[in-house]
Amino acid sequence: MNDLIRKTRTYRRFHQDRAISRETLTELVELARLGGSARNCQPWQYQLVTDSETAAAIFPHLGWAGYLSDWRGPEQGERPSAYVLCLLNRQRLKGSDAEAQFDLGIATQNLLLGAMEQGIGGCRIGSFAPHVARLFQMPEHLELSLVIALGYPRETVVLEETDGDDIRYWRDQNSIHHVPKRKLSELIVELPRQAG
Template identity: 35%
Template sequence: MNFKELVKVNRTCRRYDNSKKVSMKQLEELVDLVRYTPCGANRQSLRFVLINDKEINEKIYDNIAWAGYLKDWDGPVKEERPTGYIVFVSDSQYGKPMLEDVGIASQTISLGARFEGMAVCIFKAYKEEPIKEILELGDKYNIHLVMAIGYPVEEAVIDNIKVGEDIKYYRDKNGVHHVPKIVTEDTIIKKNL
């Protein structure tokens, strides 16, 4: 697939094939992509905790919120939970990464995972202290996001919308996940100034 096709299929995934385990080597290879990305002042202050242990996965799962717009859904059933997580942290000794650094790193990993047939869900809605305790991180580290990784079992499609239309994602009666995205011409406010 070309790059635009990769970006278009790189949808957030909330349902995975729990029988397909994400290996530690796969997680390491995804994080390796980040070292090639740009970051503010070349600080490289992001650090990562890689998890593919079933017991720890369950503990992480219990401390994240899965889908704000899907009010009647508590998250994936056991057979559809991710088999890997990457927790993005910073070491206070090296300073806080820029928000852009976290965004670039998470998008790079997300695209890398999708290219390899996996998919991710990026969480900012998580319970930081319990997760730090589960991972035995201590006060030295601060969590910036939690990323679930696995092999997708859900179908997601993009619905083109105009500015002002409803942006809330939803699932239809067939379980297809719909993601409204504003059309390009409505995102460009000026050209050739």
């Protein structure tokens, strides 16, 4: 599990010609389905995209990497071969939107861990144009909240500890993607108890 978690990074460049089947995406959504859910309301539904025409229609409307401002996203041949669109079903929502977003974090991490176990990388994309939802006949009670791009990775991602507050990811001259992580010692705190 430790190794799988370390390998489950955000990948943004893929072997576009390697297809991912609908059956594989269905298996990954099964893992998402099994995650915890606040009030057990399970408000998330998923649109699976495996055909290249729909994938190509989605691609231009996605934002790819906020810290890589001069990079417009993966080139032709490096684009995702599949997507999972995460749709909030407002008719099933019993708690707050925040609770639903916590559920989505759990669900998508399950999905991405399962994908990586099969050698498939992914990228959660919250920056997308409204046009993505308009590609589909979307009922009013469904709201597109997140796009997960999937494919077989075509890049190397390296984790490294940061010595300060600069947590911006970057690429070196060999196009290796570096992701700074805060040290474990900076995450664990010892808070004194309140008196009384």
